[in-house]
Structure formats: C-alpha cells, structure tokens
Amino acid sequence: MQPRSPSRPPLVYLAFGPATYHQEACFSIVSALAHLDVHAGETLDIQVYTDNPQPYGKLPVTVHVLDEATRNAWNAPHGYHFRSKHVLLRQILGQHPLAVLIDTDTFFRTSPLRLFERVRPGHMLCNFVGARYGANQTCLLYKNLLGILKQRGLADCQMPLVNSGVIGLTAEDAATLDQSIALMDEFYPLARSAYTLEEFCLAVAAYRKLELAECTDVIHHYWSRKAQFRAKIQAWLRKHDDDPLSAAALADVLLVNDQLPRPPALHRLGYKALSLTLPSHERQFARELLYGCYPYPNEFDRACAPAWWDKALENLNERNGRIAPEELRQCLRHPGLRLSLGERRKDIEAHLLKTASH
Incomplete structure (x- = not known):
C-alpha cells in the first residue's frame, strides 16, 4: 500500500x-x-x-x-x-x-x-x-x-x-x-x-x-454512544494491533459498523416480557443488561457487552439515585433477572460491582 x-x-x-x-x-x-x-x-x-x-x-x-x-x-x-x-x-x-x-x-x-x-x-x-x-x-x-x-x-x-x-x-x-x-x-x-x-x-x-x-x-x-463504539474499536485493536494493515485487519474494519448492536425485535419483546417479573424501577435496567448478553453474530458487536452493562447501571442511577453495591447485588440476584441473565450473571455482577465501588 x-x-x-x-x-x-x-x-x-x-x-x-x-x-x-x-x-x-x-x-x-x-x-x-x-x-x-x-x-x-x-x-x-x-x-x-x-x-x-x-x-x-x-x-x-x-x-x-x-x-x-x-x-x-x-x-x-x-x-x-x-x-x-x-x-x-x-x-x-x-x-x-x-x-x-x-x-x-x-x-x-x-x-x-x-x-x-x-x-x-x-x-x-x-x-x-x-x-x-x-x-x-x-x-x-x-x-x-x-x-x-x-x-x-x-x-x-x-x-x-x-x-x-x-x-x-x-x-x-x-x-x-x-x-x-x-x-x-x-x-x-x-x-x-x-x-x-x-x-x-x-x-x-x-x-x-x-x-x-x-x-x-x-x-x-460517533460523538453519541461513545462507549459502545470505543468498545468495538478496542476489540479490533486487541485483535490486530500487531499488524494493523494486514488483509485480515483491513477486512475487519468493515465489521466495525455504525450501528448500535440491538437484538432482533422478537428478542426485545421477550426481554420486555421477562422484565415484568421485576420491580418497575428495575425493568429498563434488566432489558439493557440483556441487550449486552445477546449473542450477536458480529464479534465487534459482542464486544459492546460491558458498555451496555455500564450504560444500564448509569441509567439506573440517573433514574433512581446512586444505587449502593449491596442493593445492586440484590437486584442482580432477583430470581427473574437471575434466570434471564443465565451464565452471564456472575460476569455482569463482578463487572458492575467493580464499577459501582468506584
């Protein structure tokens, strides 16, 4: 080149x-x-x-x-x-x-x-x-x-x-x-x-x-939703930092697209239904966590998971005041949310409790 x-x-x-x-x-x-x-x-x-x-x-x-x-x-x-x-x-x-x-x-x-x-x-x-x-x-x-x-x-x-x-x-x-x-x-x-x-x-x-x-x-x-786009870019850098101009690196550039990763409409409806088992002030929080858990086919969209979780916590704090770590832990262990998050719950809990403690 x-x-x-x-x-x-x-x-x-x-x-x-x-x-x-x-x-x-x-x-x-x-x-x-x-x-x-x-x-x-x-x-x-x-x-x-x-x-x-x-x-x-x-x-x-x-x-x-x-x-x-x-x-x-x-x-x-x-x-x-x-x-x-x-x-x-x-x-x-x-x-x-x-x-x-x-x-x-x-x-x-x-x-x-x-x-x-x-x-x-x-x-x-x-x-x-x-x-x-x-x-x-x-x-x-x-x-x-x-x-x-x-x-x-x-x-x-x-x-x-x-x-x-x-x-x-x-x-x-x-x-x-x-x-x-x-x-x-x-x-x-x-x-x-x-x-x-x-x-x-x-x-x-x-x-x-x-x-x-x-x-x-x-x-x-991407002056808006910077966290999600930075997560995509950092995933690309982790993969290609050694040779950023290789054919594989340049091909992957096209996968770092301008779309915010969102699950298909049917899955979003399912998430909304699952969230109805939670207290009303925690329902949006749960849905946003689940957006990060969806198995997106694009690997760089999957890399946005922690950014979705952070945004979910940020929005919860803005709506209800800063949540204490113990209250956050109880929320994540609510039976309905625990079932919805499945195997990802422990990762999410560790990530968000670390964020909440700072």
Whole structure:
C-alpha cells in the first residue's frame, strides 16, 4: 500500500491525552486506508499532530510531536483545548492550498478522498449542518451571545449551526479560522460551560461568507454512544494491533459498523416480557443488561457487552439515585433477572460491582 503522496492535500489528526484518543485516531486512520482504491491509484497524505508518537509507529503517517508548551500556547488565553483545532488547521493552510482536519472519534464509510472533493473556494466542509441558531432559545450560547452577535451583524436566529468533527477549507478561506479563534477568545468568558463553543464560533465565522458542505455519507462521527463504539474499536485493536494493515485487519474494519448492536425485535419483546417479573424501577435496567448478553453474530458487536452493562447501571442511577453495591447485588440476584441473565450473571455482577465501588 502506498498511502501518502506529497502532492495530495493532507488529512490531519490532532490527538493527545489519554490512550483512548490515540486508539480512536489509529482506527480512524486505518479505516481511511481500508477504503482507498489502491488499484485505481488512490493515495493519501495523513498528518498526525500528537503528544505521543508511539501508537502510530506501524501506520504510514507523518507524525508531528507536540510539546506541552506548544499545546498550552494553542489553548491560550483561557486554556480552551478545542481552540487548538483551529490554530492547527490555520497553520497548515499556510503551507497547503487546502486541508481537512478530522476528529479522532470517527471512521470512514467510503474513500477519504471524497472529503477533498467537497473543499473548494467559498465553501467549508463540516461533519454536518445542524439546526438554526434560534431553534433552542434556552441554551447558553443563545441567551448570552445573541444580542452581541446581532448588534455586530455577525449572526441571527437563522444561522445554521455546524458539527466540527470535520473541518475542510482552502487556503484562500483561511481567514475564517482567524475570526473563529478571535471569537472563541472573546466569548469564552461568557459561555465557558458551553461544550460546543468552538463549533459555534466556526459557524459564526462562516455565516453569510461560505457555503456549507456535509460529509456524513463519508464518515461516521460517533460523538453519541461513545462507549459502545470505543468498545468495538478496542476489540479490533486487541485483535490486530500487531499488524494493523494486514488483509485480515483491513477486512475487519468493515465489521466495525455504525450501528448500535440491538437484538432482533422478537428478542426485545421477550426481554420486555421477562422484565415484568421485576420491580418497575428495575425493568429498563434488566432489558439493557440483556441487550449486552445477546449473542450477536458480529464479534465487534459482542464486544459492546460491558458498555451496555455500564450504560444500564448509569441509567439506573440517573433514574433512581446512586444505587449502593449491596442493593445492586440484590437486584442482580432477583430470581427473574437471575434466570434471564443465565451464565452471564456472575460476569455482569463482578463487572458492575467493580464499577459501582468506584
């Protein structure tokens, strides 16, 4: 495989911090390579900016090691870590005519070259175009910033919001990032608890200036239900970490799909019936545990079992308050649930009691 070409615009990853983010990035990279048509001569230039080059040693990428001082400077003046995405892409567009920055929690459905086909002057590629700014008037970004934005003529309630899991721009539109960075710096004190401030500022900077393009058909961005998708990816890594570009590894990439594993409808009805033997506040908990126990034919779907169990406990705690370990043990040993879980009950109990004790 010849994945890189210096004449190609770069696909850029920014990955630092806990191992989970590097695992996500590695799988996303391999999924991009798996979807290249090498027989048609497709190549890809992948650039990884990271604090830890070790996970990428077996991948055909160019690694740029970021020291802590650089990352702190990119996050200044407020220590806002999403700011670094825009700073990095702005720097890259000083060296390339166009580039695409992609989040680590992604994987490809088709050739990554489809992304670059949608990046052209006067356009901005994002993951997807969301609702209008005025659709949710209770959010912090609306309440605290609408007046300022309208006064300056920067935005109104009709502005489309964007998801920045992917950002693609040409060098001639790089000033969009200068503005988004300036807006983040200004608005962070007014909306520091708004998780989406970074992509909101990007939407403002692009509004009325750039046409928006989406790419959900090219990549899956698993910003929701991360635990299940991370479980699939970690199972793939355990199986293929020694040779991530082997034919078997690339074939298995296609089995790590974008579907949440759910039992067939008939089984779900059966689970619902079984749960009726339990107290009402434990019924959903039981059904979610059973979703994790179903023998899915796809091995990577089966790997989601602990994530389903964790989510079941999390939802139970949210509905009823944090459950004590002894109460959890009694719940799992209820005759109806004990029978339903069968041989998996001991594994589930050990796993959840360990989780509940932390």
